[in-house]
Amino acid sequence: xxxxxxxxxxxxxxxxxxxxxxxxxxxxxxxxxxxxxxxxxxxxxxxxxxxxxxxxxxxxxxxxxxxxxxxxxxxxxxxxxxxxxxxxxxxxxxxxxxxxxxxxxxxxxxxxxxxxxxxxxxxxxxxxxxxxxxxxxxxxxxxxxxxxxxxxxxxxxxxxxxxxxxxxxxxxxxxxxxxxxxxxxxxxxxxxxxxxxxxxxxxxxxxxxxxxxxxxxxxxxxxxxxxxxxxxxxxxxxxxxxxxxxxxxxxxxxxxxxxxxxxxxxxxxxxxxxxxxxxxxxxxxxxx
Numbered sequence: 676x677x678x679x680x681x682x683x684x685x686x687x688x689x690x691x692x693x694x695x696x697x698x699x700x701x702x703x704x705x706x707x708x709x710x711x712x713x714x715x716x717x718x719x720x721x722x723x724x725x726x727x728x729x730x731x732x733x734x735x736x737x738x739x740x741x742x743x744x745x746x747x748x749x750x751x752x753x754x755x756x757x758x759x760x761x762x763x764x765x766x767x768x769x770x771x772x773x774x775x776x777x778x779x780x781x782x783x784x785x786x787x788x789x790x791x792x793x794x795x796x797x798x799x800x801x802x803x804x805x806x807x808x809x810x811x812x813x814x815x816x817x818x819x820x821x822x823x824x825x826x827x828x829x830x831x832x833x834x835x836x837x838x839x840x841x842x843x844x845x846x847x848x849x850x851x852x853x854x855x856x857x858x859x860x861x862x863x864x865x866x867x868x869x870x871x872x873x874x875x876x877x878x879x880x881x882x883x884x885x886x887x888x889x890x891x892x893x894x895x896x897x898x899x900x901x902x903x904x905x906x907x908x909x910x911x912x913x914x915x916x917x918x919x920x921x922x923x924x925x926x927x928x929x930x931x932x933x934x935x936x937x938x939x940x941x942x943x944x945x946x947x948x949x950x951x952x953x954x955x956x957x958x959x960x961x962x963x
Contacts, residue, residue: 684825684833684834684836685827685833686825686826686827686833686834687825687826687827688821688822688823688824688825689702689821689822689824689825689826689855690821690822691821691855691856691872694830698830699872699875700875700879701830701831702824702826702830702832703872703875703876703879704879705831705832706824706832706853706876707876707879707880707883707885707888708883709832709835710850710880710885710888711880711883711885711888713813713814713849713850714813714846714850714885714888716813716814717811717812717813718734718811718812718813718814718843719734719758719811719812720734720755720756720757720758720812720843721734721737721755721756721757721758721759721760721763721812721842721843721844721845722734722735722736722737722755722756722757722842722843723735723736723737723738723755723841723842723843724814724841724842724843734756734812734843735755735756736753736754736755736756737753737754737755737756737842738753739840739842741906742754742767742770742906744770744773744774744779754766754767754770758810759803759810760803760805760810760844760845760847760848761799761800761803763844764799764802764803764901764905765796765799765803767905767906768792768795768796768799768905769796771788771792771905771906772789772792772793772796772952775788775789775792775952775956776789776952776955776956781909781910783910784909784910784912785956785960786953786956786957786960787909787940788909788910789952789953789956790940790943790944790947790953791904791907791909791919792905793943793947793950793953794943795901795904795905798926801926802897802901802926805847810845811846812843812844812845812846812849813843813844813845813846813849813850814841814842814843814849815841815842815843815844815848815849816835816837816838816840816841816853817840817841817842818837818840819853819854819855820853820854820855821853821854821855823835823836823837846891847891847894847895847897847898848895848898848902850888850891850892850895851891851892851894851895851896851898851899852869852872852873852876852877852892852893852895853876854899856870856872856873856876857870857872857873857899858870858871858872862899862918862921863914863917863918864917865917865918865920865921865924865934866921867896867900867921867924867925869893869896873892873893873895874893876892877889877890877892877893880892896921896925897922897925900918900921900922900925901922903918903922904918904919904922907919916936919936920934920936923939
């Protein structure tokens with residue numbers, strides 16, 4: 676029989692944009708302590724937490740439904756665990772390419788999504804720079820838009836909820852600034868400069884004596900971009916082109932927002948014209 680264990684936490688969801696500077700500082704001081712605590716508990720692989728016979732959890736496959744695949748016989752294929760960020764990224768990109776080839780994803784933008792993921796696969800050496808089999812990995816919330824933090828009327832953090840998507844990730848991912856600190860408008864326009872809130876969070880971490888965590892917070896933009904491009908909302912023709920352009924600019928070392936999607940798409944069609952999967956998609960879309 677299915678059941679749920681539930682408890683009550685007295686508090687309300689954080690509304691970051693409504694806070695004044697003093698309240699923001701108070702929240703970030705506490706959130707920095709959460710980051711510091713998580714940094715003290717490394718794992719040896721990328722994946723999701725599973726119970727073990729000991730008191731500590733073990734790392735197993737990733738349970739996210741957008742990465743799970745099912746066979747015709749009813750079997751379930753899940754990814755991981757992984758020993759490096761490069762192997763993790765490679766597997767997730769390949770899984771998305773497989774979904775597209777099989778007609779399981781991006782029904783309204785199959786070719787565009789396929790081109791994007793081929794580009795991401797080509798960019799893997801840069802995206803996973805610094806990856807090694809001796810990496811340590813750390814727990815990340817995965818849905819850190821701000822409303823996962825519960826506070827009381829004095830803005831004391833009383834709980835952090837919605838951990839169902841949590842998994843271990845490389846420290847560059849795990850300790851990137853939370854999404855709610857981004858300047859969303861500028862981010863969606865393809866710009867990559869840090870927001871005032873991100874900069875302040877890094878300063879708070881530094882003041883607490885954790886310079887490495889501060890630097891990871893400052894350098895987290897590439898991780899934000901990857902998370903919005905691998906398996907991203909390519910069908911959203913209004914927002915995705917500039918989100919993708921933001922990643923391209925990081926890879927190219929250029930923060931000019933004028934990266935034209937249509938020019939890139941034309942170039943990518945030529946670049947990947949020999950890919951068998953792309954040929955099949957083009958043939959299906961334009962039958963003779």
